[in-house]
Amino acid sequence: MDSGYHLMELPTKVLIGEGVISKLGEFTRESSAGRRVVVAAGSNVTSKVREAVDLALRKTPTWVEVVAADTENVERVMAEAAGAGCIVGVGGGKSVDVGKLAAFRLNLPFYSVPTSASHDGISSPFASLKGLDRPYSLMAKPPVGILADIDVIASAPRRLLASGCGDLVSKLTAVKDWQLAHRVSGEYYGSYSASLALMSADLVLRRSKSLGRFGKGSVRDLVEALISAGVAAGIAGSSRPCSGSEHLFSHYLDMVAPERGLHGEKCGIGTIMMAKLHGVDWRKVRASLKNVGAPVEASEIDVRDSQVVESLVKASSIRPDRYTILSTIRLTRKSARELAESTGVI
Numbered sequence: 001m002d003s004g005y006h007l008m009e010l011p012t013k014v015l016i017g018e019g020v021i022s023k024l025g026e027f028t029r030e031s032s033a034g035r036r037v038v039v040a041a042g043s044n045v046t047s048k049v050r051e052a053v054d055l056a057l058r059k060t061p062t063w064v065e066v067v068a069a070d071t072e073n074v075e076r077v078m079a080e081a082a083g084a085g086c087i088v089g090v091g092g093g094k095s096v097d098v099g100k101l102a103a104f105r106l107n108l109p110f111y112s113v114p115t116s117a118s119h120d121g122i123s124s125p126f127a128s129l130k131g132l133d134r135p136y137s138l139m140a141k142p143p144v145g146i147l148a149d150i151d152v153i154a155s156a157p158r159r160l161l162a163s164g165c166g167d168l169v170s171k172l173t174a175v176k177d178w179q180l181a182h183r184v185s186g187e188y189y190g191s192y193s194a195s196l197a198l199m200s201a202d203l204v205l206r207r208s209k210s211l212g213r214f215g216k217g218s219v220r221d222l223v224e225a226l227i228s229a230g231v232a233a234g235i236a237g238s239s240r241p242c243s244g245s246e247h248l249f250s251h252y253l254d255m256v257a258p259e260r261g262l263h264g265e266k267c268g269i270g271t272i273m274m275a276k277l278h279g280v281d282w283r284k285v286r287a288s289l290k291n292v293g294a295p296v297e298a299s300e301i302d303v304r305d306s307q308v309v310e311s312l313v314k315a316s317s318i319r320p321d322r323y324t325i326l327s328t329i330r331l332t333r334k335s336a337r338e339l340a341e342s343t344g345v346i
């Protein structure tokens with residue numbers, strides 16, 4: 001994007017704190033007054049959260065269960081949401097992605113109510129969907145509002161919170177890739193949005209020990225950092241500050257080793273290796289991920305060595321327009337294996 005201008009789309013409001021789920025009715029009132037609310041919910045949303053949402057919205061909303069982040073689920077939500085006032089996505093990744101895209105296509109306001117903090121999609125303008133012609137995220141619109149109840153998010157499994165730390169740390173190499181692309185091809189580079197994304201990575205790199213205990217204060221910092229990373233993408237007008245070679249690696253793993261590991265876990269592992277290629281302190285990345293309890297070895301997420309090697313070699317092919325360190329350093333099977341071995345990933 002070097003045409004001299006770009007569009008920034010940002011969330012309008014964020015409500016964050018303990019117990020704020022009870023304020024969901026007020027929070028969505030401008031879109032829901034006198035109109036139906038459709039809730040796209042993940043299948044693992046607890047009955048306690050469901051009751052809290054019903055109570056907060058007073059008029060019982062239409063619940064649509066999201067079982068996968070794919071076109072079929074987006075269409076199901078769209079069918080229910082025709083004529084509604086807004087869509088609320090309640091859950092982890094899938095329901096937020098599906099709700100966001102359904103709302104975008106229907107031109108309805110979308111509210112994000114994350115029940116875990118496992119990736120930055122809770123605030124970003126992007127949605128990841130399976131079964132498309134490309135394995136990376138689609139541009140939609142950011143949520144109008146994000147309601148993050150720290151009580152709910154802090155009670156999510158630790159693995160999800162650690163995965164969120166993996167997605168945060170990945171901003172380190174994403175920004176390095178962006179700077180590289182700017183130098184090599186003159187692609188637009190926004191230093192403000194880059195700094196904002198790096199602040200999110202820094203939270204993990206500098207405070208991994210205390211963060212990894214996942215007390216409520218830490219969970220709140222983690223959620224704010226994830227929201228802020230999504231906002232950085234909104235300011236950049238692209239996913240550049242949040243997604244580089246480590247995300248390409250993760251997306252490729254999605255294809256060769258489906259259903260293995262969470263998005264943030266794979267991105268974290270990718271960041272260790274891409275950091276080494278960029279000549280930055282990959283040991284610190286690895287140690288930070290370990291401190292928060294995120295995986296640093298492929299075997300921890302049941303991925304085979306050969307799948308790591310293949311993903312390293314082919315990652316850049318899934319998105320040739322995105323210049324990253326993998327465009328500069330063309331890894332062979334041999335050099336990819338060496339990279340993965342020398343960083344302890346395999």
Ligand SMILES: [Zn+2]
Pocket residue numbers: 119120167242243247263267
């Ligand atoms: Zn991500």
